[in-house]
Amino acid sequence: MPKVVYNVLKLSEYRPLFHDLRVLVIGTGAVGTHLMEKFAKMGLSPDALDFDHFTLENAAKHSCLVRTPEDAGRNKAECASDRAQVLLDDGCSSNGIDGELCKLGPEAFSDYAYVVAAVDNFDAKVLLNELIRQLPEERRPILIMDGTYDEMAQSVILDNTDFCLRCLIDESWMKDSSISTSCAGPQVRQIDGVDEIVRTSNLASCIAADLSAEQLRASVIGHDGVMNRRLTYTSYPHLELSAAHPMRKRNCPGCAIHPPAKIEWLHGNVMDVTLKEAMDQIATVLGTTDFELSVHRLNYRKVVHGVFIVEDVCHSCGRPIKVMKHDGRVFLDDLLCGECISQGKHAHHIDDFSRGEHLHAFEPSSREDIQQMSLYDLGYPLGAHIEVIQRNGALDFLDAEKITKTVFAFDGDHLKMHEIHKL
Amino acid sequence: MSYVATYTDENGQTREVSVTEEDSVEALNNDYKEIAQKYDPKVVTIQRVQTQAGEALHLKVTVKAPTHYLTSNLDMKPKACGFMTADIICYPGYPLKSVAASYAPDHYLASPNVFRSGHACIDTWIPLTSSLPKVVDKLVHDMIHDPNVTRYDSTANPYMKQWHEDGVAAGRFPTIPPKRLYASAVRPLPPRRAASKPPAATPPLPHRTH
Numbered sequence: 197m198p199k200v201v202y203n204v205l206k207l208s209e210y211r212p213l214f215h216d217l218r219v220l221v222i223g224t225g226a227v228g229t230h231l232m233e234k235f236a237k238m239g240l241s242p243d244a245l246d247f248d249h250f251t252l253e254n255a256a257k258h259s260c261l262v263r264t265p266e267d268a269g270r271n272k273a274e275c276a277s278d279r280a281q282v283l284l285d286d287g288c289s290s291n292g293i294d295g296e297l298c299k300l301g302p303e304a305f306s307d308y309a310y311v312v313a314a315v316d317n318f319d320a321k322v323l324l325n326e327l328i329r330q331l332p333e334e335r336r337p338i339l340i341m342d343g344t345y346d347e348m349a350q351s352v353i354l355d356n357t358d359f360c361l362r363c364l365i366d367e368s369w370m371k372d373s374s375i376s377t378s379c380a381g382p383q384v385r386q387i388d389g390v391d392e393i394v395r396t397s398n399l400a401s402c403i404a405a406d407l408s409a410e411q412l413r414a415s416v417i418g419h420d421g422v423m424n425r426r427l428t429y430t431s432y433p434h435l436e437l438s439a440a441h442p443m444r445k446r447n448c449p450g451c452a453i454h455p456p457a458k459i460e461w462l463h464g465n466v467m468d469v470t471l472k473e474a475m476d477q478i479a480t481v482l483g484t485t486d487f488e489l490s491v492h493r494l495n496y497r498k499v500v501h502g503v504f505i506v507e508d509v510c511h512s513c514g515r516p517i518k519v520m521k522h523d524g525r526v527f528l529d530d531l532l533c534g535e536c537i538s539q540g541k542h543a544h545h546i547d548d549f550s551r552g553e554h555l556h557a558f559e560p561s562s563r564e565d566i567q568q569m570s571l572y573d574l575g576y577p578l579g580a581h582i583e584v585i586q587r588n589g590a591l592d593f594l595d596a597e598k599i600t601k602t603v604f605a606f607d608g609d610h611l612k613m614h615e616i617h618k619l
Numbered sequence: 620m621s622y623v624a625t626y627t628d629e630n631g632q633t634r635e636v637s638v639t640e641e642d643s644v645e646a647l648n649n650d651y652k653e654i655a656q657k658y659d660p661k662v663v664t665i666q667r668v669q670t671q672a673g674e675a676l677h678l679k680v681t682v683k684a685p686t687h688y689l690t691s692n693l694d695m696k697p698k699a700c701g702f703m704t705a706d707i708i709c710y711p712g713y714p715l716k717s718v719a720a721s722y723a724p725d726h727y728l729a730s731p732n733v734f735r736s737g738h739a740c741i742d743t744w745i746p747l748t749s750s751l752p753k754v755v756d757k758l759v760h761d762m763i764h765d766p767n768v769t770r771y772d773s774t775a776n777p778y779m780k781q782w783h784e785d786g787v788a789a790g791r792f793p794t795i796p797p798k799r800l801y802a803s804a805v806r807p808l809p810p811r812r813a814a815s816k817p818p819a820a821t822p823p824l825p826h827r828t829h
Contacts, residue, residue, distance in 0.1 A: 367633070449634075449637045452621060452637050454621075488672035490673065490711065491673065495622075498624070498625040500624060502712065502716065555672075555673060556672070556710055558672070590670075591667055591669055591670065592669075592670040592674070592675060592677060593643075593647060593670070593675040593676055594651060594667070596644050
């Protein structure tokens with residue numbers, strides 16, 4: 197299909213400012229598809245991330261970027277990016293990633309000027325905030341979070357100076373953070389004691405995307421009073437558009453997250469570099485092989501996953517099985533032996549067997565099959581901050597003065613975000 | 620880097636808490652000091668041993684008291700012995716991250732709450748409620764077969780349940796009074812400080828001036 201050639205004389209005079217500006221849209225559903233369309237037409241380079249697939253039952257909410265019924269069943273991010281290709285300016289690009297946020301680390305966001313959270317659950321928003329806060333300020337993108345509630349639409353733009361994304365989330369919303377939500381609160385309300393899903397239309401989603409796009413536009417042009425503001429659209433009968441300055445929350449756990457004091461750079465990217473190759477690079481930087489890599493710590497859905505499972509037991513018959521996965525990527529049904537899988541048995545939590553071999557750190561002396569695995573397969577996310585500990589003869593962590601910790605990251609991770617299609 | 624967990628207070632309110640690496644080391648230090656002073660060293664010894672990769676603190680806790688052990692995952696016949704040692708490992712991120720406790724697989728405690736692999740079953744880790752001193756306390760009580768800490772409703776080794784209940788019914792368990800595990804509550808007085816200089820002689824009264 198031929199690409200569109202726009203008549204720039206009929207478009208905004210500020211359009212060159214947007215050219216090739218990289219934006220990541222997390223969640224390409226009702227709001228995200230509208231955003232992808234607008235960003236492509238504004239002359240940006242929008243990438244998309246989503247693990248979900250389009251369904252016909254949701255077709256009434258999406259932008260016309262998604263074709264009905266042809267695109268039913270396609271991954272949302274890949275599809276939206278694919279459909280946006282013809283709308284992009286020359287020199288711009290768009291990449292759709294079929295993946296989850298928990299497979300990304302802080303450095304994955306460092307190549308983006310803006311990151312838009314158009315996701316519908318608070319767990320993902322809390323994780324995104326943690327990842328962005330771990331990035332040093334000079335590489336931290338501007339965040340935009342939007343959503344709908346009934347026919348109301350909201351969008352917040354923040355640069356993490358006045359408040360963080362976590363400040364905008366009420367603790368009471370976190371009780372059941374897996375339920376569908378928007379930036380305005382859980383999308384479930386109680387009517388006569390019965391939970392009822394809050395209904396919203398394509399109009400509200402479209403306006404939420406409009407508000408986000410307007411905030412991005414004004415921020416790129418450099419208007420005063422744009423940053424750290426919340427825009428709220430209220431529909432009839434109280435039609436209104438208002439702007440507010442949200443406040444920092446006291447004792448906010450999100451604001452307590454800070455980037456490492458110093459990051460040492462390794463060459464390559466998490467997807468391609470093996471543990472052995474990474475160890476060699478780290479040994480060169482540190483000048484010693486006496487160190488260990490902490491297994492990646494993933495704090496998601498109120499659980500900290502921080503072990504690499506080498507062996508466990510079949511959660512049906514109890515026989516030992518080889519797992520070789522990070523515990524954040526293991527589901528209960530993964531813990532079945534071949535025989536139980538072939539017999540169609542289901543895994544269940546069992547109490548009368550203890551766990552198998554679980555690692556909390558990797559060493560240069562780790563077994564060979566582990567050394568040959570890529571860091572990504574060992575559980576490190578793309579863009580990971582990898583913690584390396586040198587004990588220097590310390591008996592344990594109580595000998596704190598002897599222990600040194602260094603954070604490493606890969607210099608190619610941020611670019612990989614524009615290439616990969618599956619995480 | 621910091622560690623984050625969800626804390627539920629006594630009113631059922633949940634909130635997210637985070638600790639820094641420095642906080643984590645301080646918590647380990649405080650809790651280690653607490654358990655190092657808590658027990659009678661003639662009965663309970665607590666020793667720091669060399670940590671391995673990924674570990675923050677590794678303790679060997681030994682109880683010198685009559686107890687029973689098993690020698691393999693197929694062994695169902697408890698044998699009497701005079702001591703029992705458990706390894707307790709804390710990981711970076713303590714106290715938000717759980718500790719692990721285990722016995723030697725060929726000399727592990729005969730208890731309904733110890734897996735046949737030798738791993739001790741500790742209760743679900745609740746951040747800022749569970750702690751190293753509580754885990755150590757449960758283990759040392761379990762090592763003398765104190766039924767007050769035994770969870771019969773959630774057995775890691777169900778074959779030991781009846782044996783344990785029989786021992787309690789016969790009055791054999793606990794094998795020693797639990798209070799003997801602890802150091803005397805009355806600590807010795809600190810040594811008297813040496814006088815810095817001898818007391819000066821009382822000066823004479825001034826003369827009457829009129």
